[in-house]
């Protein structure tokens with residue numbers, strides 16, 4: 296059971312939401328494929344929303360009488376596009392990804408949490424680099440924002456996109472990408488890979504395994520390791536194959552950036568034993584959370600996460616996926632030890648710097664102080 300707050304000001308606005316939330320108006324809905332739509336939002340009249348290419352919006356929508364939150368990467372570019380846009384692909388039996396295309400209309404208002412996420416890069420006009428992007432299905436969304444932004448902001452940089460899809464009809468942004476490729480001739484190389492290719496298909500088809508990846512990488516420009524960065528976003532199997540290939544090519548980990556949309560299942564079994572050992576150290580402990588100039592004391596029981604406990608107490612902390620993927624709940628542990636049930640969302644350097652994810656975190660010591668934001 297959580298005990299009272301140490302200190303808390305009422306920060307929520309009318310309707311129960313704080314300053315980190317916005318009500319956005321849907322200005323357009325574009326059917327990209329038979330199972331994916333792009334939702335275009337106007338910026339709020341009072342102030343433009345700032346974001347970085349690669350970040351996501353958290354959509355907060357009532358579905359079946361319950362408030363549901365899901366993260367959607369912005370596919371628009373802050374340097375190129377007037378509006379904000381996210382693209383949502385239906386997931387079998389998925390709550391939000393089916394609710395949105397079935398019910399959302401132009402003119403509707405959607406509550407969102409401000410853009411977040413660490414799948415980002417610094418832009419500089421003087422950069423001369425090669426970004427190699429691996430995207431699968433809806434994993435193209437953050438890449439789209441990054442592609443448009445790099446082409447606009449860094450005249451001497453180039454991109455190669457290896458883009459995997461089930462079949463030709465499921466390629467999101469197919470025409471847009473072709474147009475961009477033509478406009479920025481020689482600066483964007485696109486290689487499509489389909490699971491099921493039609494007879495006249497000029498591109499690649501088949502499983503994106505190590506052998507196929509090795510073949511594809513041979514076809515893209517080689518600017519040398521110092522000037523090359525690798526980004527990936529797609530289904531778990533694809534990301535794992537790309538990881539294996541890059542490791543086999545001795546690409547340093549700090550050159551590789553990943554965004555995961557779903558929690559991995561591969562390698563989970565081998566981690567279980569490790570987790571069970573740490574579980575023995577779990578007991579009710581008080582965690583201090585600093586956020587937005589406030590300090591909260593939260594008593595976290597062993598069977599609950601830090602975020603979950605804080606939310607139960609009515610503390611308005613940032614979060615989105617609640618499964619350790621999106622980093623919306625990221626904070627820095629200024630002291631104490633925190634055990635994360637899921638570490639995928641954080642890079643090794645973030646972990647080394649003491650960052651933790653409150654949505655999957657348990658305190659392991661009595662002196663945990665976490666600063667968020």
Ligand SMILES: Cc1cc2nc3c(=O)[nH]c(=O)nc-3n(C[C@H](O)[C@H](O)[C@H](O)COP(=O)(O)OP(=O)(O)OC[C@H]3O[C@@H](n4cnc5c(N)ncnc54)[C@H](O)[C@@H]3O)c2cc1C
Pocket residue numbers: 351365366367368369381382383384385386387388389390391392393412433436437554555556557558616620621
């Ligand atoms: C940082 C981040 C950015 C994201 N960006 C996008 C985006 O740009 N476009 C987009 O369409 N989605 C994106 N997602 C995924 C999105 O947040 C939802 O998870 C997805 O729309 C499914 O939600 P749902 O409510 O429909 O499914 P749920 O009801 O939550 O889940 C139903 C089932 O489907 C599985 N599932 C969930 N997502 C997927 C998936 N992508 N592929 C296969 N199985 C899945 C779940 O594990 C569960 O078993 C992103 C996720 C994260 C963490």
Ligand code: FES
Pocket residue numbers: 613614615616617618619620621622623624625640652653654655
């Ligand atoms: S809420 Fe997404 S990582 Fe914690």
